Amino acid sequence: MVQHGIKNDNEFDVIIIGGGITGAGTARDCALRGLKVLLVERNDIATGATGRNHGLLHSGARYAVTDQESARECIEENMILRKIARHCVEETDGFFITLPEDDLDYQAKFVQSCNSAGIKAEIIDPKEAIRLEPSVNPSITGAVRVPDGSVDPFRLTSANITDAKLHGAKVMVYTELISFIKEGDTVRGVKVHNRITGEDMEFYAPVTVNAGGIWGHAIAEKAGTTINMFPAKGALLIFGHRVNNIVLNRCRKPANADILVPGDTVCVIGTTSSRVPFDEVDDMKVTPDEVDLLLTEGAKLAPALASTRILRAYAGVRPLVSADNDPSGRNISRGIVLLDHETRDGIKGFISITGGKLMTYRLMAEWAADAVCKKLGTDKKCQTMDIPLPGSKSEGVEEISRKIWAHPTASQKATAGRHGDLTVRVPSEDELDTSLVCECEEVSVGEVKYAINELDVHNLVDLRRRTRVGMGTCQGELCACRAAGLLARARNCAEGERNDLKRFLNERWKGIYPVGWGDALRESEYSQWVYSGVCGLEK
Amino acid sequence: MEIQEYNISENNFEQCIKCTVCTVYCPVVPVNPEYPGPKQAGPDGERLRLKKGIFFDETLKYCLNCKRCEVACPSGVRIGDIIQAARIKYGRKKPKLRDMMLAGTDFMGSIATKVAPVVNTTLRIKPVKQIMDGVLKIDHRRTFPKYASQTFESWFRKEAAARQEKFDRHIAYFHGCYANYNYPQLGKDLVKVMNALGYGVRLLDGEKCCGVALISNGMIDQATRNAKTNVRIMSEALSSCEAVLGTSSSCSFTLRDEYPHLLGVDNSAVRDHVELAVKFIYRLLESGKASLKFKKDFKARIAYHVPCHMEKLGWGIFSAELVKMIPGVEFTVLDSNCCGIAGTYGFKKENYEVSQAIGKPLFDQIKVIDPDYVACDCETCKWQIEMSTGYKVMNPVSILAAALED
Structure with a gap:
């Protein structure tokens, strides 16, 4: 109107x-x-906070025992998002596992609360859970299956x-x-x-x-x-590849580092919860204690995390509205x-x-x-629960990519996974457009051009959010300079793009720094040689 | 903190720091633009495949499994293994009749040797080649290895087995399909050389094809069955033999590395004692525990091609040193370059052009050097080089045998 x-x-x-x-x-x-x-x-x-969380498509089970209202909202929205946001959502399911140190009696209460909130919660045999999700801690004494998933925010x-x-x-x-x-x-x-x-x-x-x-x-x-408001910081770690394909949660009262979510090519463990002053919310830093806590607790969910390469650490601030003087922020609705x-x-x-x-x-x-x-003073009705989002209007990745390319390559399928039916708008006619910018996440030149032209991209960090350029294991080592070249051409401004490239690489380093050891450190050393040695960038 | 000190998981693709040297060293990349290259097909692609199997790319079939990427990798990533394992796990294309025929070296050999003259003649006839090209998609420009009319095993039992027992020390010989069905002379040469060194040769009790061609053609179940049998019989043989020796670099490589890495067959009990004859012989000679007497008048200009799997094993040096040891040999090591055949790969019609393009720098260099013959530890390299250059190729063991004083 x-x-x-x-x-x-x-x-x-x-x-x-x-x-x-x-x-x-x-x-x-x-x-x-x-x-x-x-x-x-x-x-x-x-x-x-939108881009600084787990990317968990909550079933609501996590809140079932403590907050039935939130739980009900979650499961209803969960089902709606599966319909309207297909290309953003992955239907992985989730397990709530009980470890020997947890109280197995909680499970019955948990399942009952889920059911009363309308969340399908099914107790499965621990052996069956291990078969379905081999990465799960093999010493589990119980497992409940719920309709969790992952969502790309x-x-x-x-x-x-x-x-x-x-x-x-x-x-x-x-x-x-x-x-x-x-x-x-x-x-x-x-x-x-x-x-x-x-x-x-x-x-x-x-x-x-x-x-x-x-x-x-x-x-x-x-x-x-x-x-x-109550600014509650939550820190998370991203691992180099998917360790699990089913979301793993602990079947107990919500606590630190008890959710492991597989999202796109990575998996994410989180979170912590601590109150932060308002003047820090623009520049969150992950502390060594938080990294230790996330790793120690994470390895209880999936022991492989203890030896898996970590890509980066990040933290977000939950916009909680405080109702009482809870110092942790966990109990705020x-x-x-x-x-x-x-x-x-x-x-x-x-x-x-x-x-x-x-x-x-x-x-x-x-x-x-x-x-x-x-x-x-108008009475127009909401339609968002029924109308699919752009990109989510048709079938899955394989159907979409096959409609465009007779024999889609892995990178074309990856593009279709990111843009759904809007993939038709990604240029792929010539050799340049089909060549890769980001090799880890398989992002083509055409996809970068599409993002620059149609998705409000102003710099490399924006581009990363639209396409996953620089989100893979190399964290910008090979792709950042290529993407910067395309942006410089599109904006016709090489000097500005040079500064953008520096900002981007420093932003990547900020996330690597808290987990800078082992292969992640080797890789950033190599990146530094590439950019300071070959490209002549300083700082 | 104890955990995460070395963050290296069993998925060792995480050690990849994207330096891309593997793709630089891949022989396929420069000649076939459809192949994404080892980095993208291996560590990069694996992350997507772990997300969902639909991200498997059928172009991974262009991988030669030469393992040059692994030799080049400074981070110890088993790139070739990742690619082959992905083909095994996600590949949806079933092996065709042709692939089964090419891969079934054992089965085909046992039939063909019985009617060798017919098979050898038939396979040279142009119309037959055209039909094989049209129907089976085996390229008509290929020359086929000849089959022998008597297998090595059969010769060994009749002519050699008894006198081997006079020796105090023994080795077991993993002859492989080639020495058994196509070129028994290689086996005879090994027996001659080992006997000259004071070792008796024994055969394994029921040797199966190592499975290298079965693996590359996706016939994993049969490869695994063969692997289990071979590990068992090698283990039995090692109770009375000092080592299990081979004369084919690909067979030895498969027995040692592909069994645990690709087939999940534990060979740890035998692996250290499975090696190529050249390595065993070199150590014997070098330590002074044995010696060989060579002909005084032996003269040959020899160029040595290191097969890809030999490079992966790191053993090219042993063949080179042995051949150089022979008085009268003028020796050159050829530049490191895949010959392009990669077992059964080059026989397939769709790979012929790529195969020849990969090998071209090698063929050109051989022609420039113009040796009396080429030395090489791999039978399929031999077929490729002989077909593509016209120069004769001999196994280093056969060269040793030919140079021995009678």
Whole structure:
């Protein structure tokens, strides 16, 4: 529903602040309802907690015992995402395993809680569990099978953004909120700063949505209110290849490092949980203690982790909304928090959508879009539970790639796995387009060109989020310079790209540093020779 | 912290630091653009295949299994093994009749030797070659190895077995299919040389084909059965013999390395005693425990080609040193270059051009050097070099035998 009276390019029905999965989902939902949408994000999409988690398609089982409401939301959204986000989701299933040190009595309570939340939980024989997932700790005394899976958060966010844009939304990345434009107690719009062009701009809308995750705290302050948020850091480790093909969880009260998720070509162990001050949320560092804890606990789930190469360590900040004085943040509900600041604080035209989790982003977006529509006085219904995302409209990887190429190569299948049915848009006619940029993840020149041209890529880190360039074992050693060459050509700016290349390599090193030993260290030494010796890069 | 000190898992592709030297040394990459190369087919591809089997690429069939990538790798990654293991695990194409015929060296040999003159003549007739090319896709430009009318085993039992027992010390001879069915003279030469060194030769009790061709043609079950039998009989033989010696580099390589790495057959009890005759002989001579008397008037200009599997074993030096030891030999080691045949690979119509292109630098060098003959430890290299250059190829053991004083 386009509001009557909107004439100018800088007037919208709704402005959404934040390009994480919540903002992207809200933009899509609103755009599908026919609203004129503007989304502003101060960095790239999926740079906050969205891109810094397990990538676990929760069945909800983890919350079943402690938080039935979250558990129910998870399983419902889990089933919806399997339909609407096929190319972002992998249906792996998950095990909740009991180790000799765990109490096997918990299992019965766990299964009962899962069932009452609507999660199919099936007790299986430990021997059968070992047969199905050979990497699991062989000393398990119990195993429960649940419909967990894995989800690629970058792909999911990008697909939501793409669909929002297809439905008329304007998406501005690298655009930071300076201040709200207020008239008395009403938010009329936003003043933003484009970090690439250096330009300041003003945009107007009757409703503005704060979808800033942990940064939503600061955004709310700019609007003149506070949200009592609880920044809870969670650290994770990425391993060089898949050790497991079924998600492994511990069947006990949720604790540290008790989930191992296979995602794309890697697997991820996490997480830790500790409160961090707000001034640290922009630069998370993983400590040696966290690495030790993740490895020690991880090896209990799958002993092979103890001897598997680690690619990197990273940490995210959960945007929890605190309700009590829990020092760890574990007991705060992962439930969705929708705040109408008009009823809460008397600020009109402003809402915040926060709490929740990657898994329930669509439901959060639905709640937020419902609230937006209510404020706009329209009754358009949410459709996001039925309409597949772009890329997820047709069959699996093999069918998609075979439709395009008679005999698809491994790298063409890898591309189809990343872009689903949108793979038809990836150029692959000539030899250059089919040659590889990233050898570890098999990303072609054509795929990089597609990302640069159509997926809002401004630098190498953005490109990594769209294509997995630089996410493999070499961490940029061979691909970064090739990708930088393509970006330099597309942007016609070699010097700027040289600096981008340095930033990218330093960003890769930041993640390798906490796990810099053994083969990971050998590989980064080699990378350093390549870039300082051959390419003449310093620092 | 104890764990993670060396983070090397049994999936040793993690040791790969992407230096790509394997792809530089791959003989297939420069001549066949469809082959992704050892790095991408091996350690890189393995990560995708671990995700899902659909990422298996049928172009892995272009791998020669020459193991040059493994020789080149500074990180100790068993690249060739990763590729072959992936073909075994994920390959969906069943072996064709042709592949079974080419791979069944044992079976085909046992039939062909019985009617050797007919087979040898028939295989040289042009229309027959055309039919084999058209129907079986065995390239018509190939020359086939001849079959012998009497197997080595049969000769040995009749003519040699009894006198071997006069010796105090013994070795067991793994003759392989080639010496048995195609060129028994090689076996006879080994017996002559070992006897001259003071060793009696025994045969294994029921030797099976080592399985190298079965593995490369995807007939893994039969290869595994053969491997188990061979490990058992070699172990039995080692109770009374000092070593199990071979005269084919690929057979010895398969018995030692492919059994545990690709077939999962434990050969640790025998592996250290399974080697090529040249290595055993070199050690005997070098330590002064035995000596050989050579003809005074022996003269030959010999160029030595190190077969790929010989490079992988690291034993080319033994053959080279032995041949050089013969007075009157003018010796050259040829540049390291795969001949292109790779067992049964080059026989297949679809691989002929690639096979010849790979071997070309080697053929050219041989022609420039113009030796009296070429020395080589591998029978399929021999066929390829003889067919492609016209120069005769002899096993180093046969050269030793020919140079011995009568």
